[in-house]
Amino acid sequence: MFAFLARRLAATIPVLLVVAVLVFLMLRLTPGDPAAVLAGDAASPEQIAQIREGLGLDKSIPEQFGIWFGRMLHGDLGKSYYYKTEVTTLVGQRLEPTLSLTLITIIVAVLVAVPLGVLAAWRFGGWLDRTLMGFSVMGFSVPVFVLAYLLIWGISLKLGWLPVQGYKRIADGLGPWFIHLLLPAITLSVVYIALIARVTRAAVLETLGEDYIRTARAKGLPESKVLMRHALANAAVPIATVIGIGIALLIGGVVVTESVYAIPGLGRLTVDAVLARDFPTIQGVILFFSVIYVVINLLVDLSYVFFDPRIRY
Amino acid sequence: MSPSSLFKRAAAAFLVGAALTAAAPVFAQQTVLRIVPHSNLAVLDPIWTTAYMSRNHGYMIYDTLFGTDEKGVIKPQMVESWTESPDHRLWTFKLRKGLEFHDGKPVMPEDVIASLQRWGKRDAMGSALFQFVQRMDSPAPDTFRIFLGEACGFMLEALGKPSSSVPFIMPKRVADTDPFKQIEEYVGSGPYIFKADEFKPGDKAVYLKNTKYVPRSEAPSGTTGGKRVYVDRVEWNLALRDTQAQVSALQKGEVDIIEAIGFDHYETIKKDDTLQMPKYATYGLQYMARFNHLNKPFDNPKVREAAIAAFNQDAFLRAQVGVKELYKPCGSMFICGTPYGSTAGSDIQMKSNMKKAQDLLKASGYDGTPIVLMKPTDLAAIQKLPDVGAQLLRQAGFKVDLQAMDWQTLVGRRAKKDPIDKGGWHMFMTSWQAFDVWSPIANPTTDTRGEKSTWFGWATDDKLVTLRNQFMRATDEAEKKKLADQMHARMYEIGTHIILGEYDQPMAARKNISGFFVTNGNIYWNLKKN
Numbered sequence: 149m150f151a152f153l154a155r156r157l158a159a160t161i162p163v164l165l166v167v168a169v170l171v172f173l174m175l176r177l178t179p180g181d182p183a184a185v186l187a188g189d190a191a192s193p194e195q196i197a198q199i200r201e202g203l204g205l206d207k208s209i210p211e212q213f214g215i216w217f218g219r220m221l222h223g224d225l226g227k228s229y230y231y232k233t234e235v236t237t238l239v240g241q242r243l244e245p246t247l248s249l250t251l252i253t254i255i256v257a258v259l260v261a262v263p264l265g266v267l268a269a270w271r272f273g274g275w276l277d278r279t280l281m282g283f284s285v286m287g288f289s290v291p292v293f294v295l296a297y298l299l300i301w302g303i304s305l306k307l308g309w310l311p312v313q314g315y316k317r318i319a320d321g322l323g324p325w326f327i328h329l330l331l332p333a334i335t336l337s338v339v340y341i342a343l344i345a346r347v348t349r350a351a352v353l354e355t356l357g358e359d360y361i362r363t364a365r366a367k368g369l370p371e372s373k374v375l376m377r378h379a380l381a382n383a384a385v386p387i388a389t390v391i392g393i394g395i396a397l398l399i400g401g402v403v404v405t406e407s408v409y410a411i412p413g414l415g416r417l418t419v420d421a422v423l424a425r426d427f428p429t430i431q432g433v434i435l436f437f438s439v440i441y442v443v444i445n446l447l448v449d450l451s452y453v454f455f456d457p458r459i460r461y
Numbered sequence: 462m463s464p465s466s467l468f469k470r471a472a473a474a475f476l477v478g479a480a481l482t483a484a485a486p487v488f489a490q491q492t493v494l495r496i497v498p499h500s501n502l503a504v505l506d507p508i509w510t511t512a513y514m515s516r517n518h519g520y521m522i523y524d525t526l527f528g529t530d531e532k533g534v535i536k537p538q539m540v541e542s543w544t545e546s547p548d549h550r551l552w553t554f555k556l557r558k559g560l561e562f563h564d565g566k567p568v569m570p571e572d573v574i575a576s577l578q579r580w581g582k583r584d585a586m587g588s589a590l591f592q593f594v595q596r597m598d599s600p601a602p603d604t605f606r607i608f609l610g611e612a613c614g615f616m617l618e619a620l621g622k623p624s625s626s627v628p629f630i631m632p633k634r635v636a637d638t639d640p641f642k643q644i645e646e647y648v649g650s651g652p653y654i655f656k657a658d659e660f661k662p663g664d665k666a667v668y669l670k671n672t673k674y675v676p677r678s679e680a681p682s683g684t685t686g687g688k689r690v691y692v693d694r695v696e697w698n699l700a701l702r703d704t705q706a707q708v709s710a711l712q713k714g715e716v717d718i719i720e721a722i723g724f725d726h727y728e729t730i731k732k733d734d735t736l737q738m739p740k741y742a743t744y745g746l747q748y749m750a751r752f753n754h755l756n757k758p759f760d761n762p763k764v765r766e767a768a769i770a771a772f773n774q775d776a777f778l779r780a781q782v783g784v785k786e787l788y789k790p791c792g793s794m795f796i797c798g799t800p801y802g803s804t805a806g807s808d809i810q811m812k813s814n815m816k817k818a819q820d821l822l823k824a825s826g827y828d829g830t831p832i833v834l835m836k837p838t839d840l841a842a843i844q845k846l847p848d849v850g851a852q853l854l855r856q857a858g859f860k861v862d863l864q865a866m867d868w869q870t871l872v873g874r875r876a877k878k879d880p881i882d883k884g885g886w887h888m889f890m891t892s893w894q895a896f897d898v899w900s901p902i903a904n905p906t907t908d909t910r911g912e913k914s915t916w917f918g919w920a921t922d923d924k925l926v927t928l929r930n931q932f933m934r935a936t937d938e939a940e941k942k943k944l945a946d947q948m949h950a951r952m953y954e955i956g957t958h959i960i961l962g963e964y965d966q967p968m969a970a971r972k973n974i975s976g977f978f979v980t981n982g983n984i985y986w987n988l989k990k991n
Contacts (some may be wrong), residue, residue, distance in 0.1 A: 179866070179884075181873030186504060188511030188625060189891065191913035192585065193876050198641050230503045231662040232643060241661060293703075300709050312710045313701055410701035410710075411593055412664035420501065420663055423839065 152461035156449070160442045167438045168431070172216065175427050176209050182229045182425040203229055218429070224426035225435070230421065235432035238417060245315045246413035248325065249405070250398040252333040257340035258391060264341070265348025265387075266375055272353055280345065287342030296335045303331060313410035317444040318374075332409040336402055340394050347390045351383030358382070384455035393446035397445075400437045462889035469545035491693040492990050494974070497707050498697050498983070502666050505655075506643040507721055511625035513894070517983045519666045520684070521695070522563070523629035526554065526573065527621030528685035530977035533742050533800045533899060536685040537623035537649075538677065539568065539630060549612035549936050556603045559675035562632050563654045570599035575636035577628060582640040584626040585915045586903045589933060590619040592991055614935040616761050620695075620953055622895045623684045623982060630938040633893045650988050652676070652688040653695060667698040681978050681987045688986040691976065704841075711736060711969055717990065719971045720983050721840060727784050730969045738967045739977035744796050744895030746960035748777060748843070750850060753879055754920045755886050755912070757875075758832075765956030767811045768888075771818035771857035774848065774962035781845045794906070794952055797963065798811035799899040801945040806953030810960075818857040831860040833881055835889040837868040846890040846961060874916045889917075890961065901932050901945045906957045 183200035184191070191199075198456035200206050219226055268280040279333045310331045316324035352383065355361060356379050364374045403415040414433060421429035452459045498517065504510040507519030512853030526755040528538045530875050537543070541557035560568035574597045581591035599605045607616070620628055631649060638644045647655045653668035676687035682716040695849055701707055704723040712718045712733060722730060722738075730736050750772065752759040759765055776791035782788040791797040805812070832854055836847035853916040866874070871889060879885040898904040905916035928951060932944040952958075970977070976987040 179870045179873060180868075181876065184872040184876055185869050186510055188513075188515070189872070191511050193878075193917065194915075195583070196876050202641055228662075231502075233662060236517075238662070241664070297705055297709075300706065305709060305713055308713070312713050312715055313706050314698075314710075314715065315700070407705045410698065410703075410706065410707045411705075412661065412700045416700065417663060421871055423867060424503070425873070 149461050153446075153450075156442075156446050160439070163442060164435060164438055166219065167322060168220065171434045172207075172213055175425075175430060176212070180425040181205075182427060185208075185230060185424045187287045196336055212430075215427075220435075223264035223389070228421070228426050228429045229426045230429065232425040235428050238429060239414065239436055242412060244317060245406075245411050246415065247397055248315075248318070248329055248334055249336065249411060249413060251334045251404065252326070252329050253398055254331055254391065254395055256337040257344055257394070261341040261344035262348050262380070262387065265345040266352050266380055268345065268349040269352035269356060269379070270371075270375055272356075277349075279328060281349070284342040284345050287338045290338070292339065292404045293408055295338060296405060296441060299331055300337055300408075313408075315409075315411045315413075320435060323354050330409075332405050332411060336398070336405050336411075340398075343394065344387065344390055348380075348383065348387050349397075351386045352379045353383045355379045362407045381455070385452055388451045388455060389448055392444050392451075396441050396444045399440050462531075467924060471630075471877050476804065492691070493694045494585055494692040494718070494985065494988060494990055495696050495716045496718045496813065496985065497699060497701050497710070497720060498699065498715050498890050501663055501699050501702075503662060505642065505647055506658075507629055508580050508626050510645045514982075515624065516625045516627055518655075518666065518953075519627055519629045519649075520982070521651060521653040521654045522559070522647060523627075523631065525627060525629060525684065527617055528683060529621050529981075530682040530685045531624040531681075532983060533896070534616040534777050535605065536679075536682075538621075538685060539573075541763065542572050545616075549614075550609045552607045552609070552616055553600075554605055554607075556605075557677075558603075560650055562650045563648045563671060564632070566632065568650050569602065569633070570605035570631060572633045572636065573605050573630055574599065575633040576630045579630040579631075579638070579640045580626060581637045584622075584628070585825055585908070586615070586622055587618045587626070588629060588915075589902055590616065593933075594804050602772070605974060607902055611920065612936055614937075614941060615900075615933055618900060618902070621684075622896075622900070622903060624894055624903075625777050627684075634662060646821045650674075652752075654689045659825065666699060668695040668697075668859070669693065680982075683981055684752055684818045684984065690986050691989040692808070700847075704935055709928055711971065712835055714971060715976050718944075718968065719987075720968055720991045721842075721966050722969045724781075724783055724787070726969075727787070727967060730967075735972055737972050737974075738969050741968055741977055741979060742895070742981045743966060743979050744799060744981060745963050745965040746892050746894055746897065747791075747796060747898055748846060748892050748938075749877075749898075749964050750846070750888055750918075750959040750961055751918045752905070752956065752958060753885065753918055756881055756887055758825075758827050758830050759887055761825060761827075762955055763821065764827050764859045766809060767818050767822035767827070767857055768859070769953070769956055770813035770860075771815060771853045772810060772816075772823055772959045772961060773809075773853065774960070776853060777846055777849050777961040778964065781843065781848045788962055789853070789966065793964045794898070794960055795901060795904065795945065798897040799895065801899060801901055801942065803946045803949040805946045806950030809953050815853075815856055818853075827859070828861055830881075831862040833862045833864060833885070833887045835871045835874065835886055836865045838865050840868045845893055850851075850888070850890060878912060878919065894982060895963075901929065907948060908950065908956065909955070918958065920953045920955065922951070922957075925957075926953065926984075927950045 183196045187196045196375050227234055264280050268277040269278050300312050303309050311328055314328050316328045318325050361378055364378050403419050406413045406416040418433050492664055500514050507515040520973050525538050527535050530536055539556055539560055543554045545552055554779045577912050581587040590970050593609045593612045595608045597821040620904050635646050647657055652671050652674045654671050656667040670693050672691045676689045679686040681687055707719050708726050711719055752765055775826045778788040792804045792811040793802045834851055836846050837844055847932045851861045854861050873888050877885055900906050907929050908914040909920040909922040911921035913921050928948045935944055973991045976989045
């Protein structure tokens with residue numbers, strides 16, 4: 149196990165290196181000038197050139213890469229051109245909203261989707277299965293912003309139950325934190341409910357055809373135990389995988405949801421940084437996302453051991 | 462009690478508690494004005510950048526020597542009185558009593574001099590003013606003097622200029638910062654104090670009422686008059702960018718003011734009894750199309766004239782704004798109705814038609830070079846203009862290469878003087894707040910020194926340069942108006958750029974907010990929240 153862990157962690161180093169080089173080059177080779185963004189609309193070309201010099205963008209690309217890479221090796225992701233703040237500080241500020249939204253979304257999604265998937269598999273081909281899968285297709289199909297506007301209109305404006313927008317930090321109290329995240333989490337969870345429910349249904353359906361399920365039923369076990377202890381437990385590996393990918397995707401950027409609900413998370417930070425050509429922030433955030441993806445994939449792999457004791461590393 | 466019912470009760474108690482906590486105002490004893498600005502606030506140095514958001518932040522925390530009222534008249538603000546020598550070369554300004562920075566230190570002439578020097582190195586109009594300035598000094602603790610090498614006719618216009626970059630007054634230690642580096646301390650003497658510890662980029666900016674601020678006695682008008690603050694705290698919501706969500710939040714009372722609403726929401730807000738759209742601008746904004754004078758075929762004035770003749774303002778305004786009561790065609794490059802507003806020479810555009818444009822283009826010797834017209838896809842405020850422009854140019858007989866890109870790519874590319882095959886361009890469109898373009902000096906398109914010009918497009922015309930220099934030196938108002946008219950006619954004659962009409966950008970607020978006045982910008986004093 150430890151050898152596996154060490155191998156996997158060691159494998160992340162070349163991945164991150166490749167990501168770092170690619171992101172750096174892509175940013176430098178695509179059009180757009182951070183200095184022009186910072187200078188404002190009425191700035192003269194000379195003012196823009198002076199700002200460019202101040203940012204070190206007048207240096208050659210290899211020189212810029214050397215400076216940035218050297219700093220990165222010391223754990224310094226640099227300072228945002230746009231906000232004049234350390235990238236690590238910016239990421240730190242945006243991490244809590246994003247992780248909070250991810251957490252609640254995944255909890256809502258798993259609590260709803262897994263039972264639905266199991267039920268659909270149990271009643272395969274019946275009206276329940278067809279209805280649930282119909283809703284699942286709808287969940288995939290409705291654009292997030294449409295759903296967000298509908299929920300805001302119905303739940304916030306008409307019923308007045310939840311706020312339209314905003315984020316409250318955990319330090320401001322668990323109540324406000326939860327209340328402000330509930331609507332965005334419901335909005336986001338719909339697509340994950342659809343995804344997890346479909347995967348759960350497919351996985352459970354496969355296990356329901358196994359010999360040990362027939363044996364369990366022949367032993368006279370109640371159907372609920374057959375489903376939960378035998379079918380679902382053995383179907384857990386693909387479900388855990390899809391949940392893991394879902395978490396990584398949620399952390400990596402839920403831009404539309406963050407924009408509509410005014411949540412100052414990592415997705416919004418990334419988009420702002422891209423629009424402002426804030427190179428240090430884009431590089432820092434993408435590296436951070438890469439680490440998150442690697443770690444979550446690793447955790448998903450490790451979870452297989454827990455769900456399926458036959459798996460050994 | 463079964464575990465499941467215990468769980469249900471606990472969950473219900475949590476939700477009720479959470480809802481109550483959420484409903485409780487965090488600042489129960491404070492009046493908080495919650496504003497959704499038109500954009501994100503990134504740079505906190507309003508001298509270093511010309512971004513409107515930085516300028517608006519500047520107005521919150523800094524004060525100015527002079528201001529511009531709603532009709533464009535310059536009036537004193539921090540200055541109590543001033544004199545001008547008969548030869549117009551010595552200006553003496555006396556500061557009014559009670560001016561104090563947020564750190565408790567009095568505003569001294571040394572602070573003013575350092576602030577003006579820094580501004581003069583960054584702002585185009587400031588730089589023009591400092592061509593005349595020989596030296597500045599402080600003969601008394603409340604007085605400063607500006608000595609000029611020769612008479613200059615825009616001293617007050619420059620010191621009271623209302624838009625980017627505004628000569629805000631900062632403490633000397635801050636103003637001594639290299640003008641090409643951003644300041645790192647945000648201490649002003651204005652009506653609000655910036656809460657640096659609560660500033661979260663992309664999330665919120667917070668300002669507290671400056672209880673020690675002594676407002677002028679006059680009624681507020683534009684950037685002049687008494688800056689009275691009736692709220693304890695102003696919060697700028699920088700995270701709420703989605704325009705539909707902004708309106709929903711306003712309707713629910715989660716925010717008090719939306720600085721700039723989308724035209725699509727105009728009718729919805731108009732019909733809502735709980736909301737208002739206060740009139741805050743006399744002159745609004747101006748759409749503009751800018752030629753690149755360096756690249757063929759727009760290096761040819763005849764070709765530019767054909768394009769000007771083709772650009773019917775009504776077509777642009779209908780497509781981009783759509784709400785008839787919010788726009789008006791206007792032939793003045795210096796904004797209709799302002800002190801220098803003029804229509805001299807505008808017949809080329811305002812009394813033209815497509816047939817004339819086609820004839821002009823045929824006579825110009827246009828060789829069929831495709832016009833590279835840059836279209837920003839992510840800026841709703843102007844993104845329809847290039848589509849209309851491309852169509853009108855095609856109708857006139859131009860070939861058009863309409864290139865879509867995001868705004869930041871566009872602002873990077875427009876700085877390039879390169880030929881088209883090396884990433885250059887022919888035309889882009891933008892919009893200006895009226896008071897950025899109503900002065901013949903501040904208007905960046907009046908600078909026609911070719912590649913030395915301070916704005917993109919690099920028009921060359923010696924006659925206009927001469928007229929502009931004469932305007933800068935003119936001290937008689939009638940003579941200035943005459944020169945402004947001549948400049949205006951010349952700008953049309955050589956085709957510096959094309960104006961595409963004027964419009965109002967509506968602001969929306971809840972009905973319980975009162976005290977709005979004509980600011981011609983985004984200014985938040987004098988407002989009451991009931």
